[in-house]
Amino acid sequence: MRPGGSMLGHVLRHLLLIAGLVIMLAPFVWMVSTSLKPPNEIFSTKLSLLPNTWAAAENYTKAFTKVPLLRYLLNGVIVTGGIFLLQLMVSLPAAYALAKLRFRGRDILFTMVLIGLMIPAQAPAIPRYVMLYEAGLLDSYAALILPFVFSAFGIFLMRQFFKTVPDDLMHAARIDGLGEFEILWRIMLPLAMPAMLAFGVISIVSHWNDFFWPLIVIQTGDLATPPLGTLFFRNEEAGSDFGPLMAGTVVITAPLVLLFLAAQRRFIEGVTLSGMKG
């Protein structure tokens, strides 16, 4: 595509895009706006973006005291961080071997990775739940983290990346007397940073936002991830005290939105790459 067209065309184009934006962003804008208002203004049918009397302090204080919002966010960091770290520990060595080494079973493993890419996360849910139940691990961080340690997407992405690294680099390292583990650790790992970041974006976004699995395995409020915590908060409020509730959703959505705004390009590239793989 190339830019072009008449002056009128340009104006119409931007008018249309801005009108669309108003609709797309309305939920975010109204969420923030409501989180600043006192109840009488929330229940008024007179529309206004900014409150007459500011109630931000009350709403946010109430949100933080009613439910452990910071705890939810911390849980989100622990769970997504734990998942990503373990995924890397499993994926990186396997991806390197699949890309660069010759060994028995290589083709089978790669086929399994490709099959793994096709299986939606909800398919193995019931047996995973039974396994955690038998192991007495339900309602724990382990239940939130362990099922996702194997990432077909992570192995696939890293393997594709390692394929692009020239073989000469490894040959030189081997002549210098480095073993395969050292080559992976000291040469490949630093090179793989961009691919790891792309994988990190996808892994963290999808597990931070995941709701299905935490809903199934977590009962204790203190272990709730941000989405599950949001639901606990909503149920607590019985959907009537909108000011604090919207303040809570602002706090819950803020980390990913800020991360996205800070690293848009990488986000969009990463997500495009995966077709938003769960």
Added chain:
Amino acid sequence: MTTQYIQDATPAERRAAQALVSPAWLMFVVLLAGPTLAVFVLSLTDWQLGAPTMNFIGLGNYAQLFTDRVFWKSFGNTAVYCLVVVPGSVFLGLGLALLIEGATFGRAFYRAAYFLPVTSTLIAMAVVWEFLLHPSVGLINVVLEQIGIQGGDWLKNPGRALFTLAGIGIWQSAGLNMVLFMAGLKSIPADLYEAAEIDGAASAWERFRCVTWPMLGPATLFVTVVSGIRSFQVFDTVEVLTKGGPNKSTEVLLYTMYTEAFNFFRTGYGAAITVVFLVVVLALTLLQVKAGEKRTHYG
């Protein structure tokens, strides 16, 4: 041929490789392959979680499933949801991609802004939508009232609730389709447009009809299938906003699976629903692979 490259490797290389892939093999078997195969086995049993006995009942669960009105309702609702969300979000995504890529300034801004709903935590935004859709104080009905329309109840009206959820689905996924289309648009060579112009395609519409649309065909197929797979997995908004109601009007496949397996602990029956779900997703995925292959021919 396949073993030749293995023989070329030194024993040290082979040993190191086996050590490097062993964690991945172990995790694959324990966490993915084992559980996925176990779903098929469980679907042939009458097991309920915690029950001491388990009997093989053959295809009994499937027989029950196919005579269960709730299951068919659920399957139908999921299909309707997809049939609304897929065209809605694909056309919206395409329109946005064309409008934004053709703009002379502000492209990065528009792209980021329209993409925002894709990365935001859907559960939190569902709670916001619940407030926006509130029958008396929600923004949507208040705005509608100012132009003289009675909005009514969006989530408790059985004829409307599923479409309300589909609207949220379109809102959430249009930005993703937009960036996928942008990637497709970038791969169309600029000289094709020049050639079309020389051949007399003067208007923007002509250029779209003769160049953009045919060249984008494979990408469109790919985006459509990806959207189909995603919307077939609808669950979050149903659980938060309607719980399958009112009157089962928003009961969808994953939600039925969730309630059977994890609320009623009818494990075998839930597994059978999972198998149906998995079969549909895999069929769509194979379509995606085919679409992906075509796409690379053009890309």
